[in-house]
Amino acid sequence: MDFYYENYGLTSTYDVLQNLHLYIVIDTIMYWFVVILRTPQSLVAGLMWIGSTNGRYSMRHVCQDSDELKTYGWTEHNGRDYGHQVLVDQEMTLQTSFLKSKEHGSSYGGDWAVRIEVENDEAKLIEEMSRSIHLFFYVADENGSALNLGSGAADFDDDSILASGYQRDIGNWQLQLNTEDEFEFHYSGFRTPYIHNLSDLVQANLGTQARKVGRLQLSDTSDDSSNILVFQLSARIPFKADIIFLSGTLAQKERVISLAGASLTNRLSEKQKEFADKFQRCFNLSDELDSESVTMGKAALGNLLGGIGYFYGRSKIALPDSPNIKRGDNFISYWPAELYSAVPSRPFFPRGFLWDEGFHQLLIWRWDIHICLDIIGHWLDLMNVDGWIPREQILGAEALSKVPEEFVLQHPTNGNPPTLFLVLRDVICSIKTNTFTAAESNGISVFLDRAFLRLEGWFKWFNTTQSGKSVSGYFWHGRDNTTTRELNPKTLSSGLDDYPRASHPSEDERHLDLRCWMHLAADCLQSISELLEKENEHGKEYKSTAKLLSDFELLNQMHFDDVYGAYFDYGNHTEEVRLTWQVVEKVNSYPSRELIREVLEKPVLRLVPHIGYVSLFPLMSRLIPPGSWILEKQLDLISNRSTLWTNFGLRSLSKTSSVYMKRNTEHDPPYWRGPIWMNMNYRILSALHYYSREDGPYREQAKRIYDDLRNNLIRNVVGNYYQTGYIWEQYDQQKGKGKGARLFTGWTSLVLLIMAEKYNEC
Numbered sequence: 001m002d003f004y005y006e007n008y009g010l011t012s013t014y015d016v017l018q019n020l021h022l023y024i025v026i027d028t029i030m031y032w033f034v035v036i037l038r039t040p041q042s043l044v045a046g047l048m049w050i051g052s053t054n055g056r057y058s059m060r061h062v063c064q065d066s067d068e069l070k071t072y073g074w075t076e077h078n079g080r081d082y083g084h085q086v087l088v089d090q091e092m093t094l095q096t097s098f099l100k101s102k103e104h105g106s107s108y109g110g111d112w113a114v115r116i117e118v119e120n121d122e123a124k125l126i127e128e129m130s131r132s133i134h135l136f137f138y139v140a141d142e143n144g145s146a147l148n149l150g151s152g153a154a155d156f157d158d159d160s161i162l163a164s165g166y167q168r169d170i171g172n173w174q175l176q177l178n179t180e181d182e183f184e185f186h187y188s189g190f191r192t193p194y195i196h197n198l199s200d201l202v203q204a205n206l207g208t209q210a211r212k213v214g215r216l217q218l219s220d221t222s223d224d225s226s227n228i229l230v231f232q233l234s235a236r237i238p239f240k241a242d243i244i245f246l247s248g249t250l251a252q253k254e255r256v257i258s259l260a261g262a263s264l265t266n267r268l269s270e271k272q273k274e275f276a277d278k279f280q281r282c283f284n285l286s287d288e289l290d291s292e293s294v295t296m297g298k299a300a301l302g303n304l305l306g307g308i309g310y311f312y313g314r315s316k317i318a319l320p321d322s323p324n325i326k327r328g329d330n331f332i333s334y335w336p337a338e339l340y341s342a343v344p345s346r347p348f349f350p351r352g353f354l355w356d357e358g359f360h361q362l363l364i365w366r367w368d369i370h371i372c373l374d375i376i377g378h379w380l381d382l383m384n385v386d387g388w389i390p391r392e393q394i395l396g397a398e399a400l401s402k403v404p405e406e407f408v409l410q411h412p413t414n415g416n417p418p419t420l421f422l423v424l425r426d427v428i429c430s431i432k433t434n435t436f437t438a439a440e441s442n443g444i445s446v447f448l449d450r451a452f453l454r455l456e457g458w459f460k461w462f463n464t465t466q467s468g469k470s471v472s473g474y475f476w477h478g479r480d481n482t483t484t485r486e487l488n489p490k491t492l493s494s495g496l497d498d499y500p501r502a503s504h505p506s507e508d509e510r511h512l513d514l515r516c517w518m519h520l521a522a523d524c525l526q527s528i529s530e531l532l533e534k535e536n537e538h539g540k541e542y543k544s545t546a547k548l549l550s551d552f553e554l555l556n557q558m559h560f561d562d563v564y565g566a567y568f569d570y571g572n573h574t575e576e577v578r579l580t581w582q583v584v585e586k587v588n589s590y591p592s593r594e595l596i597r598e599v600l601e602k603p604v605l606r607l608v609p610h611i612g613y614v615s616l617f618p619l620m621s622r623l624i625p626p627g628s629w630i631l632e633k634q635l636d637l638i639s640n641r642s643t644l645w646t647n648f649g650l651r652s653l654s655k656t657s658s659v660y661m662k663r664n665t666e667h668d669p670p671y672w673r674g675p676i677w678m679n680m681n682y683r684i685l686s687a688l689h690y691y692s693r694e695d696g697p698y699r700e701q702a703k704r705i706y707d708d709l710r711n712n713l714i715r716n717v718v719g720n721y722y723q724t725g726y727i728w729e730q731y732d733q734q735k736g737k738g739k740g741a742r743l744f745t746g747w748t749s750l751v752l753l754i755m756a757e758k759y760n761e762c
């Protein structure tokens with residue numbers, strides 16, 4: 001059964017783009033600050049410093065919550081060649097500014113410079129130890145090639161070259177330091193293939209030295225085999241230094257000068273202005289928004305773009321005959337693959353997620369269509385011959401180190417919402433409305449032509465493997481039909497994890513959200529066929545499928561409940577289930593008390609009466625005619641405080657649902673059972689915006705709800721940002737408080753599109 005290994009055997013989708021200028025990535029996904037090349041086994045440069053948490057000093061390196069930074073993130077970032085990050089560690093503020101530059105003579109991704117500025121909050125009483133900083137800047141060849149220590153390491157007055165070397169993709173390179181501030185300098189060389197725990201080696205070296213010389217300083221040793229060089233700069237705060245990386249033809253003094261000191265200051269402020277201008281052009285935020293909201297909007301965009309990373313490795317695929325194996329040994333490896341992807345959250349989800357990506361790109365394409373297509377192309381290249389794409393990309397040892405075991409294996413029987421079609425639909429719409437230049441439109445067509453076979457493959461995979469028993473009925477595979485632990489067996493493949501479905505998973509199920517995703521995909525493929533003039537070959541089939549899936553009568557027959565006035569899933573269901581503590585006998589062990597599901601009534605085939613995000617999918621897909629009374633019912637459900645409405649956005653699940661805010665197991669708190677999520681709120685707003693502009697009896701009502709919902713969402717996310725320093729994964733439906741992962745600048749960044757009122761316009 002080799003076919004799981006095979007990719008499409010087609011030329012890569014993304015390299016048609018030749019986005020060479022994107023080949024250096026400021027990779028702050030895993031780390032507080034790191035620069036890498038967008039190739040496997042690349043050259044890596046990064047920053048560490050010593051900080052203190054609860055009186056204990058530790059090395060800051062990997063981006064993690066336990067370091068307890070008060071706030072951090074990119075206040076600006078253009079996704080290409082400029083970014084500015086602020087990190088607040090206790091009383092100390094570090095700023096890292098990044099500039100990439102394609103100078104005459106530079107090779108591959110170009111030259112770059114990083115400015116590091118450290119300041120203290122002078123208003124606070126600061127202990128002597130905190131008045132100085134130990135910065136550690138390193139450069140590493142992941143492929144293991146030895147690096148040369150520069151002469152600057154011995155004597156700063158003459159020459160400030162810290163290190164140099166040769167790398168296959170960039171040729172010769174060198175790293176220079178430039179600062180006017182006083183500092184003490186030390187260094188050390190290491191040989192290791194691992195970057196993620198480099199701080200352990202550095203700390204060990206410092207420990208040994210401290211015992212020897214009684215000071216916190218590196219050993220000033222390195223040998224011919226070192227593939228990592230670490231430079232320690234110890235200085236009084238405030239301190240400022242520029243680090244410059246040159247590639248290609250070296251030894252041009254002007255190039256260094258232009259990337260350091262006053263010249264760097266000027267170039268950074270030009271970039272900052274460019275960013276502000278482009279932000280204004282792209283989002284055209286209206287004057288009614290206050291400056292706090294605008295600043296947060298820039299941070300939302302900056303962090304989304306600053307959260308784009310490059311990954312390389314092999315996914316682990318569960319063997320098809322044993323879908324429930326959790327042990328991790330029954331898998332095969334996918335082919336080694338590259339992924340360029342925006343991550344949902346640097347500290348918590350530092351890897352690619354398929355369904356999140358579509359929402360990320362709704363924002364990114366409006367900022368930079370090239371970056372967007374590059375990312376979509378990478379995802380499509382991950383498709384196997386069946387048309388399946390693994391939904392969570394855990395590529396490489398570093399990514400693996402952050403994932404709970406149960407989520408590691410990818411199941412080739414299970415899907416994930418094809419959200420990339422949301423983006424392609426928007427992009428095609430914008431071609432039609434002439435938003436792009438002719439060259440851009442042409443580039444997009446070339447890309448779509450290259451991508452078309454894969455997009456079709458993707459659709460067909462869903463249309464065959466996830467179809468249900470009835471025509472136009474679909475269901476998410478992968479629910480556990482044997483568990484007795486879960487209140488309502490999870491539907492991870494849908495993206496909505498614990499959102500309640502039929503109590504008893506079966507092949508009779510029909511999932512409303514998947515049906516609507518299928519409509520989107522068919523409709524989008526039809527538009528692409530038209531655009532590429534493939535109409536005769538392919539267009540007709542998509543047209544008829546899209547027509548079938550948008551048939552209002554059929555939709556209502558299959559999913560509408562007259563009593564509730566709501567759209568529901570269908571399946572083998574009873575409301576009479578509950579979790580109770582029971583004593584479970586065990587072989588070779590003591591009995592234990594566990595939460596077990598009790599079923600108090602025989603399930604039957606019926607509509608599944610939970611009102612929430614899934615119920616609103618037909619509205620999001622604009623399948624309800626503007627004149628229909630059903631539209632009014634949907635508006636009622638949205639605006640009713642007893643069901644979905646709160647002052648902070650719409651709940652994921654109605655207060656009236658039998659599993660509202662219920663735990664799924666002892667260890668599984670409610671996730672999509674009440675809290676407010678931005679991706680779905682964005683789609684609902686987009687639909688309300690649409691209905692508030694279509695002629696019909698409910699137009700005014702839609703407009704009122706739209707305005708209120710939009711204001712609530714913006715106010716709450718902005719308020720939380722200023723109170724806590726962070727943008728959050730979800731928001732509590734009672735008080736509006738940020739919840740879950742913080743610095744979640746994946747789809748929560750869609751709040752910027754909400755501020756800008758940018759939705760699908762076709």
Ligand SMILES: *[C@@H]1O[C@H](CO)[C@@H](O)[C@H](O)[C@H]1NC(C)=O
Pocket residue numbers: 040041042143167168169
């Ligand atoms: C990595 O090293 C191997 C052997 O040492 C070499 O063949 C290969 O070209 C190197 N790769 C890069 C990216 O430098």
Ligand SMILES: *[C@@H]1O[C@H](CO)[C@@H](O)[C@H](O)[C@H]1NC(C)=O
Pocket residue numbers: 194197200201397
């Ligand atoms: C770093 O991590 C790797 C595995 O990821 C491990 O083999 C190695 O021993 C670790 N090194 C240190 C210094 O902890």
Ligand SMILES: *[C@@H]1O[C@H](CO)[C@@H](O)[C@H](O)[C@H]1NC(C)=O
Pocket residue numbers: 284285286287
């Ligand atoms: C920007 O928004 C204003 C209204 O706030 C509008 O009048 C103007 O046309 C918009 N400009 C662009 C370029 O969309």
Ligand SMILES: *[C@@H]1O[C@H](CO)[C@@H](O)[C@H](O)[C@H]1NC(C)=O
Pocket residue numbers: 481482507
């Ligand atoms: C669970 O689903 C599998 C696959 O569809 C099926 O073979 C099995 O009979 C089902 N088990 C129960 C208890 O329904």
Ligand SMILES: *[C@@H]1O[C@H](CO)[C@@H](O)[C@H](O)[C@H]1NC(C)=O
Pocket residue numbers: 460463464522541542545
């Ligand atoms: C999707 O599947 C249905 C049912 O098998 C089929 O009638 C339809 O033609 C398929 N659509 C496409 C575009 O392949």
Ligand SMILES: *[C@@H]1O[C@H](CO)[C@@H](O)[C@H](O)[C@H]1NC(C)=O
Pocket residue numbers: 504506508572573603604605
């Ligand atoms: C519904 O689930 C129950 C319990 O598993 C089962 O006995 C019954 O056959 C199922 N009904 C249908 C129509 O699948």
Ligand SMILES: *[C@@H]1O[C@H](CO)[C@@H](O)[C@H](O)[C@H]1NC(C)=O
Pocket residue numbers: 636640641642643656
């Ligand atoms: C709001 O929803 C509750 C619960 O379903 C219902 O009892 C009430 O009548 C609804 N209110 C309005 C104004 O529709």
